[in-house]
Amino acid sequence: MAIGLLCASLVLCLLVCFCDAAQRERVIVPAVDRRDNPPLSLSSSWQVLGPFQIGTRESTWGADPLEYIGGFRKLQYDPDARFRSSLPTNGTAKWNITEATQVSTSPTSANASLSISYSNVDWDFLKVVYGWAAVQYQAWARGELTVHGNGTQHVILYTDAILEYWVDGIHYFGGDFYTYRKAPPVLYVSPGRHNIDVRLVRDVRAFGGILVPTIDVLLHVQLTSGILELAKPGILMSDVVDGRLASSVGSVVLRNGGEVDIEIVDIQSSHVRPPISLQELESQMVLAQDSRVLTAGQAKRTSTPNNASGIVLVAGQTRPVAFDISLPTYNVSSVKYVITYRTVESNQLGTLKISQNLTRTSVYTSHKITYLHPGGMVSYAMLRPPAKNASCTPGQRASLPVLLQLHGAGLEADNGMVAHALDPVPDLCAWVIFPTGVTPWSGDDWHNWGFADVEAAVNSIPSWIKYVGWTGPDVDINRWIVSGHSNGGQGTWYALTHRPDKILAAAPASGYASIQKYVPYELWQSADPRRTAVISASLNSYRHEMLMSNAGGIPIQQQHGQLDDNVPAYNSRLLAQQLFLSGANSSYNEVPGQNHWWETVMTTPQLVSFYYTQTKGDEILPRSLDEFEIVIGDPGDMGSKGGIKVLLLEDPGQYGRVHVDGHITTSNVLSLEFELTVFKSQAVTIDNDIVGLGEASGKRGAGTVTISRQNGVWRPGLLDESNSILYRRGRQLGSNTAILRTQGAFIIRHQGLNTTSHIALQVSRNLHQYFQADTEVIPSISQNGTGIGTGNVITIALSNHLPSSLHPDFPIQPNSSGVVVRDSRGRQRQYSSDDTSLGATFLQPLEEERLELVLWGSDAEGLAQAARLVPMLTGVGQPDFVVLGESAKWKGVDGALAMGFFDHKWEITPSSVVS
Numbered sequence: 001m002a003i004g005l006l007c008a009s010l011v012l013c014l015l016v017c018f019c020d021a022a023q024r025e026r027v028i029v030p031a032v033d034r035r036d037n038p039p040l041s042l043s044s045s046w047q048v049l050g051p052f053q054i055g056t057r058e059s060t061w062g063a064d065p066l067e068y069i070g071g072f073r074k075l076q077y078d079p080d081a082r083f084r085s086s087l088p089t090n091g092t093a094k095w096n097i098t099e100a101t102q103v104s105t106s107p108t109s110a111n112a113s114l115s116i117s118y119s120n121v122d123w124d125f126l127k128v129v130y131g132w133a134a135v136q137y138q139a140w141a142r143g144e145l146t147v148h149g150n151g152t153q154h155v156i157l158y159t160d161a162i163l164e165y166w167v168d169g170i171h172y173f174g175g176d177f178y179t180y181r182k183a184p185p186v187l188y189v190s191p192g193r194h195n196i197d198v199r200l201v202r203d204v205r206a207f208g209g210i211l212v213p214t215i216d217v218l219l220h221v222q223l224t225s226g227i228l229e230l231a232k233p234g235i236l237m238s239d240v241v242d243g244r245l246a247s248s249v250g251s252v253v254l255r256n257g258g259e260v261d262i263e264i265v266d267i268q269s270s271h272v273r274p275p276i277s278l279q280e281l282e283s284q285m286v287l288a289q290d291s292r293v294l295t296a297g298q299a300k301r302t303s304t305p306n307n308a309s310g311i312v313l314v315a316g317q318t319r320p321v322a323f324d325i326s327l328p329t330y331n332v333s334s335v336k337y338v339i340t341y342r343t344v345e346s347n348q349l350g351t352l353k354i355s356q357n358l359t360r361t362s363v364y365t366s367h368k369i370t371y372l373h374p375g376g377m378v379s380y381a382m383l384r385p386p387a388k389n390a391s392c393t394p395g396q397r398a399s400l401p402v403l404l405q406l407h408g409a410g411l412e413a414d415n416g417m418v419a420h421a422l423d424p425v426p427d428l429c430a431w432v433i434f435p436t437g438v439t440p441w442s443g444d445d446w447h448n449w450g451f452a453d454v455e456a457a458v459n460s461i462p463s464w465i466k467y468v469g470w471t472g473p474d475v476d477i478n479r480w481i482v483s484g485h486s487n488g489g490q491g492t493w494y495a496l497t498h499r500p501d502k503i504l505a506a507a508p509a510s511g512y513a514s515i516q517k518y519v520p521y522e523l524w525q526s527a528d529p530r531r532t533a534v535i536s537a538s539l540n541s542y543r544h545e546m547l548m549s550n551a552g553g554i555p556i557q558q559q560h561g562q563l564d565d566n567v568p569a570y571n572s573r574l575l576a577q578q579l580f581l582s583g584a585n586s587s588y589n590e591v592p593g594q595n596h597w598w599e600t601v602m603t604t605p606q607l608v609s610f611y612y613t614q615t616k617g618d619e620i621l622p623r624s625l626d627e628f629e630i631v632i633g634d635p636g637d638m639g640s641k642g643g644i645k646v647l648l649l650e651d652p653g654q655y656g657r658v659h660v661d662g663h664i665t666t667s668n669v670l671s672l673e674f675e676l677t678v679f680k681s682q683a684v685t686i687d688n689d690i691v692g693l694g695e696a697s698g699k700r701g702a703g704t705v706t707i708s709r710q711n712g713v714w715r716p717g718l719l720d721e722s723n724s725i726l727y728r729r730g731r732q733l734g735s736n737t738a739i740l741r742t743q744g745a746f747i748i749r750h751q752g753l754n755t756t757s758h759i760a761l762q763v764s765r766n767l768h769q770y771f772q773a774d775t776e777v778i779p780s781i782s783q784n785g786t787g788i789g790t791g792n793v794i795t796i797a798l799s800n801h802l803p804s805s806l807h808p809d810f811p812i813q814p815n816s817s818g819v820v821v822r823d824s825r826g827r828q829r830q831y832s833s834d835d836t837s838l839g840a841t842f843l844q845p846l847e848e849e850r851l852e853l854v855l856w857g858s859d860a861e862g863l864a865q866a867a868r869l870v871p872m873l874t875g876v877g878q879p880d881f882v883v884l885g886e887s888a889k890w891k892g893v894d895g896a897l898a899m900g901f902f903d904h905k906w907e908i909t910p911s912s913v914v915s
């Protein structure tokens with residue numbers, strides 16, 4: 001062990017920690033003589049079995065044909081074995097041995113890179129028939145991790161481009177499909193050989209569609225400290241503009257690399273009081289007991305079950321920790337902080353030093369600002385305020401609009417390619433902002449989590465103005481010009497179709513219409529069309545080709561390279577036509593001779609002219625339109641258009657529509673809100689009812705009016721005034737991705753068993769890996785979430801240990817003999833777990849529009865199946881509830897016993913499948 005904090009008193013302990021901490025930062029001492037043998041190695045020969053068919057983003061559902069015969073983990077290498085497979089010649093897949101393209105070891109790590117390809121599949125011909133769907137496939141690879149020497153090692157395992165694997169018979173779902181390297185699991189490995197089975201899944205969006213369809217993955221195992229450590233070097237903080245910090249909130253990502261839980265006691269600048277004296281530290285500990293430690297993440301906490309006052313990282317957990325940053329009064333080139341922590345059970349103290357070099361720049365250049373995402377963790381964007389010499393004569397407007405530019409997949413916003421893309425147009429009359437969407441894949445492709453980040457970035461501009469003492473033109477945070485490239489082009493369509501009343505103009509470049517139009521969903525395992533319809537309906541809000549009427553009245557400049565072989569120009573052509581067919585319009589510029597990206601892709605003459613014209617536009621928002629249509633997939637995602645906001649759909653498994661043309665006609669809509677400053681009528685005719693708009697005020701108070709359809713008749717008022725638990729609304733609406741609309745860190749509570757704790761850590765890792773989210777893991781399910789925090793709750797339980805729902809008559813009831821589901825006609829359907837594993841996942845209500853996502857299993861296997869469906873990759877299509885039978889492991893969606901949606905009363909909708 002690197003550190004032994006054996007100490008009789010606090011005093012002695014502190015001394016030990018401080019001298020130890022300095023060493024710990026630099027060196028990890030492996031328990032072997034590393035001059036001769038590296039401590040770790042990975043196999044160079046791998047046993048590979050494949051290929052098998054898989055559909056776009058289907059692997060989350062299981063859909064692995066080897067599970068039919070017990071799973072790859074039960075099979076032994078056998079060159080003569082033959083497996084039925086739909087892809088290769090003769091319909092047979094075989095084992096073979098593949099050499100890693102590279103293996104390497106160092107005194108603290110070992111790597112193996114695999115590149116798998118199959119010459120016995122006619123990819124080109126399959127592509128002619130099935131398109132890019134054909135070059136997605138799955139296979140398995142088996143190798144070993146060897147721990148040399150005599151001691152058990154603490155290691156972290158990076159799994160680039162891998163979604164799922166087994167180590168020594170323990171299953172890990174989530175992996176690191178996009179190679180973020182943010183939340184590797186911590187493993188305690190004894191000396192000797194450890195089996196690693198890796199599921200290989202090819203995805204065109206991540207791997208490409210044009211070149212030879214290889215699967216390229218990397219395993220990287222690295223010794224870890226066995227205690228608290230930085231999971232990512234440095235501090236996420238703002239740039240320093242003209243000598244001041246642009247924003248005060250900072251964040252570090254910490255990992256508990258040990259086997260005991262750790263609590264953060266304090267974070268202190270070492271500039272302020274270097275070195276911290278013992279006395280001070282002790283008094284800080286007292287402060288911490290009062291929950292007054294100055295960390296943003298902690299500020300919202302009220303109490304914790306184990307009476308720990310700080311942020312707790314359970315063994316193996318990675319968490320972002322927010323804290324306030326200030327610059328010392330004297331000139332420095334970096335900031336330095338000391339984190340003090342203690343182990344929860346034994347109360348041993350330790351420290352960790354962190355530092356970050358400052359980036360100094362001018363307030364007028366594109367620079368990094370930080371702010372809190374609604375999920376409670378820190379995010380950043382690049383901001384370029386209006387130029388000093390821009391001649392903005394805003395006429396009657398004192399404030400300038402926001403010009404958003406959304407980046408493509410795999411890029412950070414602070415990458416020069418993104419943050420300086422608009423340098424050729426330095427004098428725009430706008431606040432230019434390059435958001436991240438939290439991750440290089442914008443969280444969930446700029447949808448729920450990623451778009452919340454965009455809004456948080458825009459909403460942080462007024463505090464930036466105060467914080468840096470800006471005296472230039474003001475900002476209007478409700479006037480947006482949105483633009484973006486590739487995935488950001490798609491994000492631009494999302495903004496356009498979901499926030500129409502805020503959009504002054506939009507310029508989507510080289511974007512795709514929807515995931516389904518990008519890489520077709522052909523080649524999923526065969527399934528009952530009712531089940532595929534549920535998957536498809538779960539993605540309604542992200543199918544832009546269906547939502548083009550929402551863009552009516554908004555100036556749009558489209559652009560696409562004619563020769564784009566990454567996102568085909570077909571996507572932009574299709575949307576241009578759909579705009580026309582829904583009565584909207586766009587200017588469409590297809591650039592001859594260009595592929596997906598080129599140096600001036602965001603500053604072509606057409607775009608430059610569009611930016612100048614639109615930033616100067618003084619159209620009044622929201623527009624009041626004479627005739628328009630709203631199409632809506634998920635009211636929880638949707639802002640208003642023409643002053644009308646849809647609050648509820650009758651069946652959320654189906655699109656809703658509102659057509660306005662003097663009078664209003666609706667389809668599948670239950671409740672609407674009118675903004676009276678935009679919609680200036682005393683009364684409306686709606687579906688042949690006449691409703692006065694003066695009779696009731698809306699959900700958002702004065703200036704708004706809500707009307708609802710009850711017993712087939714429209715009347716003023718809400719449907720949900722009586723009891724907040726009985727009615728689903730606001731943040732609770734949408735498919736299971738609604739859980740992402742958390743306010744505060746996610747709370748993961750579980751039964752306290754090693755199986756539930758393993759799943760809790762997996763969910764925590766995946767939410768951090770894919771969304772950079774913060775999670776608090778509680779090894780107890782006796783609390784209902786109230787009093788633990790403000791965030792949405794994920795509850796993990798087996799058999800009959802699920803606490804009862806706050807809803808008094810919830811339609812899904814797991815128990816010790818299975819699950820009972822009450823369908824839309826009130827029939828009870830019992831699924832028995834007598835001789836099979838069952839898994840279930842569903843949303844249920846908490847107070848104040850919070851949500852709970854339940855992960856339940858009749859046993860550990862069923863639970864592991866349910867846990868696959870926690871939101872992570874886009875395009876998977878998880879609905880509000882799913883009951884999984886064992887056969888989903890190989891059948892995928894067709895192995896779902898029940899799946900579908902809850903309506904506004906938390907009843908199962910007729911569009912659901914309860915078979």
Ligand SMILES: *[C@@H]1O[C@H](CO)[C@@H](O)[C@H](O)[C@H]1NC(C)=O
Pocket residue numbers: 031032033149150
């Ligand atoms: C490992 O154990 C063996 C046998 O107990 C001993 O001879 C050897 O020195 C040990 N090696 C190390 C590096 O501790």
Ligand SMILES: *[C@@H]1O[C@H](CO)[C@@H](O)[C@H](O)[C@H]1NC(C)=O
Pocket residue numbers: 082090091092
């Ligand atoms: C072709 O498939 C048959 C039936 O599965 C199998 O017996 C045979 O070994 C396969 N041939 C080759 C060359 O793989």
Ligand SMILES: *[C@@H]1O[C@H](CO)[C@@H](O)[C@H](O)[C@H]1NC(C)=O
Pocket residue numbers: 104105106109110111220
């Ligand atoms: C393993 O790969 C990672 C990522 O490419 C790299 O940072 C690391 O240095 C490699 N380690 C060895 C021992 O090659």
Ligand SMILES: *[C@@H]1O[C@H](CO)[C@@H](O)[C@H](O)[C@H]1NC(C)=O
Pocket residue numbers: 096097098099117118119120
């Ligand atoms: C493994 O099998 C596939 C399919 O037959 C083939 O393309 C590949 O070259 C083989 N690899 C090795 C190392 O034999």
Ligand SMILES: *[C@@H]1O[C@H](CO)[C@@H](O)[C@H](O)[C@H]1NC(C)=O
Pocket residue numbers: 334357
């Ligand atoms: C921070 O700055 C120092 C001094 O210029 C430099 O030596 C060091 O490499 C920098 N650190 C990082 C992480 O860039």
Ligand SMILES: *[C@@H]1O[C@H](CO)[C@@H](O)[C@H](O)[C@H]1NC(C)=O
Pocket residue numbers: 170754755758
């Ligand atoms: C839980 O503990 C049992 C018994 O010790 C062990 O077999 C199993 O592998 C553990 N499961 C996990 C996920 O650690």
Ligand SMILES: *[C@@H]1O[C@H](CO)[C@@H](O)[C@H](O)[C@H]1NC(C)=O
Pocket residue numbers: 783784785786787806
């Ligand atoms: C949830 O738990 C808190 C205390 O833990 C309690 O005050 C509250 O009444 C509970 N809410 C419900 C709806 O049971």
